[in-house]
Amino acid sequence: MRTLRRYKEGLDNSSTAQIYRRKFSAISNAKADRPGGQESLVWFSTSATHTSLLHQILQSSARTGSPMEGKACHAQIIRVGLQSDTLTSNMLINMYSKCGLRNCASKVFDEMPERSLVSWNTMIGLLARNGEEQEALSLFIHMQREGNQFSEFTVSSVLCACAAKCAVSECKQLHAFAVKVAMVLNVYVGTALLDVYSKAGLIKDASFVFESMPERSDVTWSSMVAGYVQNELYEEALVLFHRAQMIGLEHNQFTMSSVICACAGLAALIEGKQVHALLCKIGFGLNMFIVSSLIDMYSKCGSVGEAYTVFQGMEDRNTVLWNSMISGFARHACSLEAMILFEKMQQAGMLPSEVAYISVLTACSHMGLVESGRKYFNLMITEHNVSPNVVHYACMVDIFGRSGLILEAYNLIDKMPFDATASMWGSLLAACRIHGNFRLAEVAAKHLSEIEPNNAGNLILLSNIYAANNKWEEVARTRKLLKESELKKERGKSWIEIKDKVHSFMVGERTHPRIAEIYSKLDHLVEELRMMGYKAEIEHDLHYIEESRKHELLKHHSEKLALTFGLMCLPSNAPIRIMKNLRICGDCHSFMKIASSCMGREIIVRDTKRFHHFKSGCCSCREFW
Template identity: 35%
Template sequence: MASLPSMVLKAVLNNPHTITTKPRAKQLHAQIVKHKGLSSTSLSFILSIYADLNLLRESLLVFNALPSPPFVAWKSIIRCYTSHGLFAESLASFSRMRAFGKYPDHNVFPSVLKSCAFLMDSRLGEAVHGCVVRLGVDCDLYTGNALMNMYAKFRSLGGNGGIRGFADEVLDEMSQRVNRGNVMRQMDDHESCLDSGPEMYQLNSSGQNEIGSLEIRREACCQRDSVRKVFDMMPKRDVVSWNTVIAGNVQSGMYGEALAMVRAMGNANLRPDSFTLSNVLPIFAEHVDVHKGKEIHGYAVRHGFDTNLFIGSSLLDMYAKCARVADSYRVFHMLPQRDGISWNSIVAACSQNGMFDEGLKFFRLMLKDDVKPGPISFSSIIPACSHLTSLHLGKQLHGYIMRARFDDNVYIASSLVDMYAKCGKIEKAKCIFSNMELHDIVSWTAIVMGCALHGHALDAISLFEKMQMEGVKPTYVSFIAVLTACSHAGLVDEAWKYFNSMTQEFKINPGLEHYAAIADLLGRAGRLEEAYDFICSMPSEQPSSLWSPLMTACRVHKNVELAEKVAERILRVDPESIGAYVQMSNIYSAAQRWKEAAKWKVSMKQRGFKKKPACSWIEVRNRVHAFLSGDTSHPYYSKINEALEVLLEQMEKDGYKPNTSEVLHDVEEEQKKQLLQHHSERLAIAFGIISTPPGTEIRIIKNIRVCTDCHEAIKFISKIVGREIIVRDNSRFHHFKDGKCSCGDYW
């Protein structure tokens, strides 16, 4: 190793910051030992260089060689521990330094306060704050910023806002500046925890921290005020100081104060930076204020922040929550480079706005870009599989999740439960739920709703009760799930019990969905007048969506008179309701009141209304095929039609009789049969039969309710072909097997 000339060595000693690489630091180390010896001063000097270069191993070797480390050595090792994320070790060193009689200065406190913040030790953090005041370094800019960051972190964890903490006492004393001696005496008891540091943060022989018995305190009471008081007392504030206070206000939901601070920051001649903007954008996303969001976007463009990945992701999220997906696309495509956060943001933007195909497209592009998806990625994309009922893709994602070992993440596992349930695999959903180590309200609600949609009402109710026994309180959404379960099984008494429990015991105001579930249940049970009176009892105006299920119940139970009253109610609040016209036409047709049925059809035609076409989907070999009723455009139509003819012949031999009561009355009976035969779900089922091996499960999705005749026909088909046929319509799942349906003909 070449020897450094003495003049060069002297120059380096006077300006150690010229050493910027590990090899040069080691070379200097050797030369110092050669020329200066192993004195405490020389070792402390080289230690500071190693610490500046973030070389922990070398720093420890030098530090441990010091029999009695001077203050500069303690400062270096504390800083190095903190920069490596070894916060317990940092605090242990801080406590030992005090035990050795060394007093910290403004260079040490930022590292120590950061360690307190990351360990969430509010008691020790407050004691360090007291030490800051005692030693008179509370006016230091970096120490002040570290204090505000610490209190902001404590507050983000939540706490008991009714307790006035020691931090406020210290801050009040600081603001008064009456008697510093009194402040020091007040802090003596609290500062005793600084001296207990070695016991609280012991290091074992391997250097690992043993803080298992340490209680991580979560007392975040009044922390927002603590941050603001520190800020107000700082004689000098930089952008970091302002950003800390702004971020604290945003996290506390105090958006008005946050925006006021941004304006005050500008008045103080400080220009908001990328961190300021990323704190402000969520405010406009939360309040769906796209105009203010665009102003921030314009500011970002003018000052060159729009290419910043952090700002780009915040803009993506803001536009998505304001339902401006096209703007999200533009922001995404303008980014010069993309990281996991920006990819996650665009995928989430699509999913949040119902653009699930686009979300899947971006997810695939993310994989092609060699960006590994994380838990947030999967939490955004799995719901897309749920809504598209793409079981094949959902299984692929599940496999990826297991390989990445994300399956123990409660949010991802809950999404998988929901996905499998919505894709018709309720037993798989139950299995995943059972294997979860932890259950939160989201996972409980997902499994209860899954059981409800599949007609497993007793399982849904049992799980709902078990959830409460485990201390998880039901929410607005979980009550929708259990009421839906009761509705699909005709459990009237149980439904009333839960409805009353929701309002009386849990003080949850019922919403439209809860009223709809009860009204639907009463309608299914044939208690039509009771359902009508219940809907009328709603405190607010009843929307048409609440009356529509009752209209369906009137058709099922052939109550024409009540149907007329319901139709009047629907058209009063929604004159453009096509469903009311279609339902009334069908109800009159079923009652063979052809003139009234024709009037509704003519009125519908005069208004330019068109009936929503029935459509069914089936996924075969990873490709989705769509069928409309009477559709002859599919490439395999001739084979589909042939299969339907063969099935119909066998069905009629087994006792099937087509229900043509709701079909056009002015056509021949044989033509009525053909119209029923070519309903969209039957076309999809026939295609599934001819396109998959015998015994393969067939899964169909339909956009509207399965008609009575098709429901009966599919029971016959399932027995003839020996397959399970799963049909998901717009209200629930039907599992047809061996000539029976899981709904028990109650739907």
């Protein structure tokens, strides 16, 4: 009663409020309709006028997400016996759903004597949004067993539940069901289907659904682009985006964010800049969500300076923007800049999150700043009450390992309150390779084989450690094990963007249309660099073969081919940006340093661990990588 009175008294002078006042006034003045002539506002008759007012209050409560008035209305509904009215109950379920009161909505639904299609749809949608995917699926099955009618919204809501839990089997059954009841061509059902398939990694099925749809909404296009990006099919995502542009599709922030991520994945800087220009043109240039993606894109494309320019262009910065920029600096081994920005973030009143600490610890790792790493790890606990998670511990293991503190890294793994991840053992194994500790390497490799039995790279790395220590019997044993397991090593691949097109090179590439010209140019380049002091570091090729063959293999590494093609095609003053799917080897690292000096070019190489900026014969990693 008090709540409804406060609700009446608190209404402002808006047109909606005036309507409510008139209706409350009508209720107050209708003494003939009140038992005993009472003047309380809490009594309502079941007339159409009074029912309409209750419905309006429920709608208002749902719109604002404030359940107090809605609950008071619910009390009046029970008092006057309207709880059996299907429309009123549906509005109650919707109100409780929008207010986040799942149990209240469920209670209303369970007590309904009759349920309409809207009742089922609203309840299934609530369960799906609330993360109760299995309950949503069960309710849909219950709905079918009772013989209730359903709509495309019912099916799409259930599919959304499948997407959240990657329930492929249920999705395929629903797909077949949609075909059976002739709903598969519906835009809502089709969009939900391709979303499920994308999230489950079945991108071909998602693409089939997309291409089969006679009608596609903006959400359909956005979902398909996002699906390609989620499955790391970045080129396909950009091709689809260009198709959408050609038909004049209106862009939204979700599509554009996915497109930016695709550019970042390909390190397609030219394409990324074009997308950035388009964003500014259509008015998304200051959207926080978009700007964060832009910072990440420029960082991953090797242009951390442009990332920082975008960051500085934002007057209002949230935690995500700060984290993105700190992460960008860390990725480029700009450790000092990352730490300064970390401090500025706090000065701006932002509390460092788990993500910020991961970035600053990564920055310390890339430059071997052990004491700084210890400081930030302790600050996280003592100053900001952030509990270190498994990723923070992995960063510390990497810091210790890279700095040669192998035993300390191992002890941290042994004592931490989590099970060690493949990332941790991988960091330790890599550190053992650098610092020649093959005993702990065996321990790390054993754990990795249990966690990642299908990863050939771990056995290869262990074999290389043995080879570097002239343990040829162990090398033979490890390679025999690798051969018997039939695991395949990932081949080295590098790519470079030339005139808005990405060119890929495998180690020993033979299929590129200009490969003969590239090899000829590379031969001349090698000779020129030899005159400048370059000598192939054949110790980095650990195959048990003749030296001449080692020289040949090293010369044809994919990043050298990409560099040569860049020298052939790019303007003389343009930086050469190369991306690689594996860690750059020591010989290629030396090659890039001397080439940057000899050719007078800036060469930027992104491998799986970090960026290397080669300029005037030096690398940004300062030989700590």
